[in-house]
Amino acid sequence: MSLLQARNVSVRAGAKVLIEDISLALALGEFLAVLGPNGAGKSTLLGAIAGDRAVARGAVLLDDKPIGQWNKRTLARRRAVLPQHSAVAFDFTGMQIATLGLLAHRDRLSERQMRALAERSLHETEALAFADRPYTVLSGGERQRVQLARVLAQCDADSSVQPFLLLDEPITGLDLAHQHAALASARRRADRGLGVLAVLHDINMAARYADRVAILENGRLNALGPSEAMLTPERLSAVFATPIVKISAGGETAFLSPGGGALGS
Template sequence: MTLSVKDVSVVIGATTLLQNVTLDLIPGQFLGILGPNGAGKSTFLKVLSGELSPSHGTVTLDGIPLKVWKDEALARRRAVMPQASQLAFPFSARAVVAMGRWPYETLSSSFQNHRVIERAMAIADIRHLGKRSYPVLSGGEKQRVQLARALAQSFGTEDETDSKYLLLDEPTAGLDIAHQHAVLKAARDQSKNYGTASMAVLHDLNQAALYCDQVALISNGRLVASGATAEVMEPARLSRIFGCTIKRQAQQVKEALSFTSSL
């Protein structure tokens, strides 16, 4: 069971945003999407989530075209955290998180939904924000609320076995360093502990190297490389894509990779 794109292109007017991209999201793996600004990373996520229909190619979930899936059934399989979410109504932070349980209202008890909401809020470190009005929160606080909503949605029900997909678009934007790592750890843990296929659009090479099992590099709308993180994040390749000199330094802690760059 996979969420897949095959030979996908997105053309808007005279501009090609994606060209012939083929990629699978693998359950139990955390995939990082890397590339320069304007490379097509967010466009790829929108296509994968079903928000944007490709001009060419196919997007399938379990071999079934994404456009055939009904909204509620699709919402039970994939959760999306966009770059920014604006709400004009003064919902509480907890109410926003609870929106992630909408697909399961008739499948889970009120107690089960409550427990999932509390768990997601604890992971995102927003339990203390539960009663606050969402519109008055800081940008970083809103990001963490949206993460909790997506997590609450991706947890599903206790007895289901279908693979889940967690799609995060620049989830660390606007967050302090501690919460950046907490968000990426949550995505990685969701993959390792629950078999979720997690994907995040990222800009920090070091964070991708530390947390992601797989990496896909996108440049000028094309998929340049994809596969195991250490193999794909080869300094010469990264230097060409990002237009600066990038070097890899081995670290003692957890054998992480550290990348440094210079213009």
């Protein structure tokens, strides 16, 4: 089985330890959510797993091969990354941004095929209306939907390959309906056989969409396992340093922080 693994990974910035001795594996066909308070190391971990951040100790492996040894084009076909912040240096349109996810497939896809894939992903993220608009004039939420379309197109480019989809706070800036739509798109990829890892702040969204959760605290792995077993009020209250309760109504459950309503809202 194809695996994307972090083995005893530590990342530092100068003398500061950002994450320490973290091990986890992402398998095809599963959705793994990474949770934790601000500064816990979630984005750092995703960057290391993506191969975009150097590790001080340990190793990141894709199919047992160090991720740094993969050819860049081949790696782009095996994993797609949505970073927390996506800087665009040129005045690209939404369509051009979505098509960037297909650059690694230029040798096997025609321009027409690439445009069709980009259009399909923009339609899925309800961003097709922005196809001909300059990216720079879009709102934060609109940009996020275009960027999500980019990585979805990248994942859908080759039906013979089941890549890994790595998302760093994919629902930031989105309204509630588009938050659910974005994570439902990721869930569908996992159900189709892709591996999905998403850094999230919203506990309820993680509980709804993820098979497993990894909870980080102070740069270390606090818990890793099935969502229902790991997401307990006791653990969450301790990690997030605020009281969190779990309520059930109408067959649904939700986590609430009594001091401020639904956590993550």
